[in-house]
Amino acid sequence: MSVQERKQRERADRERLIVATARELAEQQGWDAVTTRRLAERIEYSQPVLYSHFRGKREIIGAVALQGATELATAVRTATTTATNPRARVTALARTYLDFAATHPAVYDAIFQLDGGLPYAQDNTPEPLKDAFAALQETLTTVAGHNTHPGLFTEVFWAALHGIATLTREGRLPPEDTQQRLDLIVDRLAVL
Structure with a gap:
């Protein structure tokens, strides 16, 4: 291995460490606790080293978002692949989405x-974000209805799930009724 290859590997390892540490700190204490000073202390590198990877907290949040989008896409595809019919796939998608939101709130x-x-819904949207949307759309296209644009249907379904996720987490919706909400979304929106 050349010196250049070793330096590139070490740089990639440091970047992964920064992202993992930011994510861990955000999950434990919230995003307000994630500062470049605190990250530098936790990873035992100086702030200039951290800034050589990311221009600041905003870029770190973006890196966590891209990593999380990849994980969400994988979770949705895994859950929907094993379902046996369209209703079960849509329900699995919804449940997986809400479980991800509840289990990884900072992400x-x-x-x-x-x-x-990060740009969303644009030509230059990063692939992990596009893929997370595609993971939803792959299942939802089958239940969108003949006269409904699959992308728009996916946006509406996703918005409903996002509302449930955020309102439940903020204590504005009682969590014990989540399954009933999911059933309503599936029954009312999906053409089964």
């Missing part, structure tokens, strides 16, 4: 709530 916020400097 979910990085993807959907915080400014990570």
